[in-house]
Amino acid sequence: MIEIRLHGRGGQGVWTAANLLALAAIREGKYAQGFPFFGPERLGAPVLAFARISDKPIRVHCMIYRPDVVGVLDPTLLSPSVVEGLKKDGILVLNSDKEPSELREILGLEEGMGTIWVLDASRMAIEILGREITNTAIMSAVARATGAVSLSSLEAVIKERFPPNVAEKNLELVRRAYEEVRRE
Amino acid sequence: MARVEQRRIGMMGDEAVAYAIKQVEPDVVAAYPITPQTIIVERFSDYVADGLVRTEFVAIESEHSALSACVGAAAAGARAFTATASQGLALMWEILYIASSMRLPIVMVIVNRALSAPINIHCDHSDAMGARDSGWIQLFCENCQEAYDTAIQAWRIAEHPDVQLPVMVCLDGFVVSHTLEDIEVLPDEVVKEFVGERPLVRVMGHEGEVPYRLDPTGREPLSMGTFAMYDLYFEYKRQQEEAMRAALKVIEEVGREYGELTGRYYGLIDQYKLEDAEVAIVGLGSSMGTAKDAADELRDEGIRAGVLRIRSFRPFPTETVREALKGVKTVAVMDRALSFGGPAGPLMMDMATVFYGLKEGPTMLNYIYGLGGRDISTDDFKAVAQDALRAAEEGVEGLPVKFVGVRE
Numbered sequence: 001m002i003e004i005r006l007h008g009r010g011g012q013g014v015w016t017a018a019n020l021l022a023l024a025a026i027r028e029g030k031y032a033q034g035f036p037f038f039g040p041e042r043l044g045a046p047v048l049a050f051a052r053i054s055d056k057p058i059r060v061h062c063m064i065y066r067p068d069v070v071g072v073l074d075p076t077l078l079s080p081s082v083v084e085g086l087k088k089d090g091i092l093v094l095n096s097d098k099e100p101s102e103l104r105e106i107l108g109l110e111e112g113m114g115t116i117w118v119l120d121a122s123r124m125a126i127e128i129l130g131r132e133i134t135n136t137a138i139m140s141a142v143a144r145a146t147g148a149v150s151l152s153s154l155e156a157v158i159k160e161r162f163p164p165n166v167a168e169k170n171l172e173l174v175r176r177a178y179e180e181v182r183r184e
Numbered sequence: 185m186a187r188v189e190q191r192r193i194g195m196m197g198d199e200a201v202a203y204a205i206k207q208v209e210p211d212v213v214a215a216y217p218i219t220p221q222t223i224i225v226e227r228f229s230d231y232v233a234d235g236l237v238r239t240e241f242v243a244i245e246s247e248h249s250a251l252s253a254c255v256g257a258a259a260a261g262a263r264a265f266t267a268t269a270s271q272g273l274a275l276m277w278e279i280l281y282i283a284s285s286m287r288l289p290i291v292m293v294i295v296n297r298a299l300s301a302p303i304n305i306h307c308d309h310s311d312a313m314g315a316r317d318s319g320w321i322q323l324f325c326e327n328c329q330e331a332y333d334t335a336i337q338a339w340r341i342a343e344h345p346d347v348q349l350p351v352m353v354c355l356d357g358f359v360v361s362h363t364l365e366d367i368e369v370l371p372d373e374v375v376k377e378f379v380g381e382r383p384l385v386r387v388m389g390h391e392g393e394v395p396y397r398l399d400p401t402g403r404e405p406l407s408m409g410t411f412a413m414y415d416l417y418f419e420y421k422r423q424q425e426e427a428m429r430a431a432l433k434v435i436e437e438v439g440r441e442y443g444e445l446t447g448r449y450y451g452l453i454d455q456y457k458l459e460d461a462e463v464a465i466v467g468l469g470s471s472m473g474t475a476k477d478a479a480d481e482l483r484d485e486g487i488r489a490g491v492l493r494i495r496s497f498r499p500f501p502t503e504t505v506r507e508a509l510k511g512v513k514t515v516a517v518m519d520r521a522l523s524f525g526g527p528a529g530p531l532m533m534d535m536a537t538v539f540y541g542l543k544e545g546p547t548m549l550n551y552i553y554g555l556g557g558r559d560i561s562t563d564d565f566k567a568v569a570q571d572a573l574r575a576a577e578e579g580v581e582g583l584p585v586k587f588v589g590v591r592e
Contacts, residue, residue, distance in 0.1 A: 023364070060474045
């Protein structure tokens with residue numbers, strides 16, 4: 001089972017990203033959950049959402065405390081708190097224009113702890129969507145970094161869930177994010 | 185009945201319930217559409233607006249009125265559904281008793297949420313516990329799949345001639361209601377066939393035997409909810425109790441029939457690795473899934489743990505629980521609600537009764553957890569099981585009530 005924790009701000013579509021990952025996995029015949037942090041939701045406040053993807057039925061119904069993957073949608077949230085509980089061989093997918101070595105310092109991440117994948121999702125979202133909505137880009141980068149779901153499954157759920165005009169631009173965004181996310 | 189082809193989709197608990205009710209297509213859905221309402225009736229109202237169901241949807245001014253409308257509809261012979269949570273259920277309290285005493289097979293989904301104050305929208309079982317003695321059948325679900333399945337089975341249980349009681353389908357707020365999971369759904373026509381038409385029992389009316397419904401044409405006159413003093417009231421209550429007991433068998437029968445159709449069998453309880461267990465965790469709802477994972481981890485560490493999930497809380501399956509825990513020496517009873525000033529949590533009081541007066545019974549400890557949505561993890565459950573084992577070894581006097589995950 002892969003456990004994914006996404007960090008963002010209220011209104012950025014963090015929960016939607018977690019749900020789309022889960023839906024893509026279900027489409028592939030896997031078992032999955034997508035759910036929000038069970039806390040207050042306020043526009044702009046830091047929020048969490050979670051996804052679990054597994055080859056076996058999932059029974060657990062608590063939040064994720066030791067994630068395999070952490071995705072950060074908003075660069076202003078980058079701090080040691082986002083890596084809390086991350087497994088030693090965990091994967092970080094970060095929205096940032098900084099270099100991985102600099103990011104390690106910001107996150108207080110020791111050498112040999114986790115693998116960083118980085119994408120300037122904010123810039124990419126502004127270019128394609130005209131707004132800094134990074135949820136689908138980070139979701140796509142998570143898919144690339146983990147191999148948990150395929151790009152084509154993500155494309156399929158976006159087409160299914162979004163209205164056509166929104167889907168079209170997001171499809172472009174997820175394709176580019178999938179290609180351009182870099183591993184440290 | 186042969187196994188049918190099912191479709192696998194991702195849905196939140198709320199959506200899954202709305203989808204099940206769309207497939208059942210009751211005659212009337214009455215609901216108060218504002219907080220603490222959930223997505224259930226919002227999604228269902230979309231189905232109505234899109235013309236996908238012929239249900240009469242009544243958006244009404246309060247939960248008290250919502251259930252009253254269901255009482256009226258069900259008394260007229262219709263299938264009636266509503267959904268609510270926390271304060272909404274509390275506001276219905278008066279009408280809960282009327283629905284069950286008038287023997288109206290209404291189905292209501294409760295998204296279990298804490299009661300104010302302080303204001304809180306998250307999960308605990310206080311709302312359902314407040315309705316415990318109101319004469320409704322209460323079935324607690326573990327996940328989205330079970331919420332969907334139970335929202336279908338509930339009609340057959342409620343409307344069974346031996347039962348004729350309203351059913352509450354309880355699912356944990358947020359933990360199930362707002363969690364998207366993979367579920368398997370049946371084709372519409374299979375659900376329609378499974379629930380069939382609401383059968384009306386026949387009773388003695390003013391002018392002979394009539395179907396149990398109010399007839400506005402007056403051709404089959406009948407009164408309901410009339411006056412009964414000490415000459416008759418007690419007999420009514422006794423009959424309700426008999427119906428509750430009859431429901432034990434019906435819940436199992438319907439669960440079995442549904443299992444033959446879907447491959448998912450349901451009963452009064454859900455047992456997990458109890459056969460050789462030295463310690464059992466007993467509880468209600470979604471956290472029991474987490475407890476099952478904890479049991480597996482404990483077994484990897486050499487502790488034989490098991491889980492007993494109570495699905496039917498009312499009626500309470502006393503015999504079945506006793507049988508399931510035969511041979512288990514230590515039991516941790518999990519309560520997601522408090523009975524303020526009571527001897528223990530509500531589930532614990534029932535569990536103590538199960539073994540009362542027997543020569544041999546397990547050592548039981550009560551753990552209060554998860555109030556107002558406080559999360560409970562696999563590690564927490566492991567700690568509970570270990571604590572219970574340790575306490576049992578040291579010797580337990582009386583009935584210890586402990587709190588999990590609360591600041592002291």
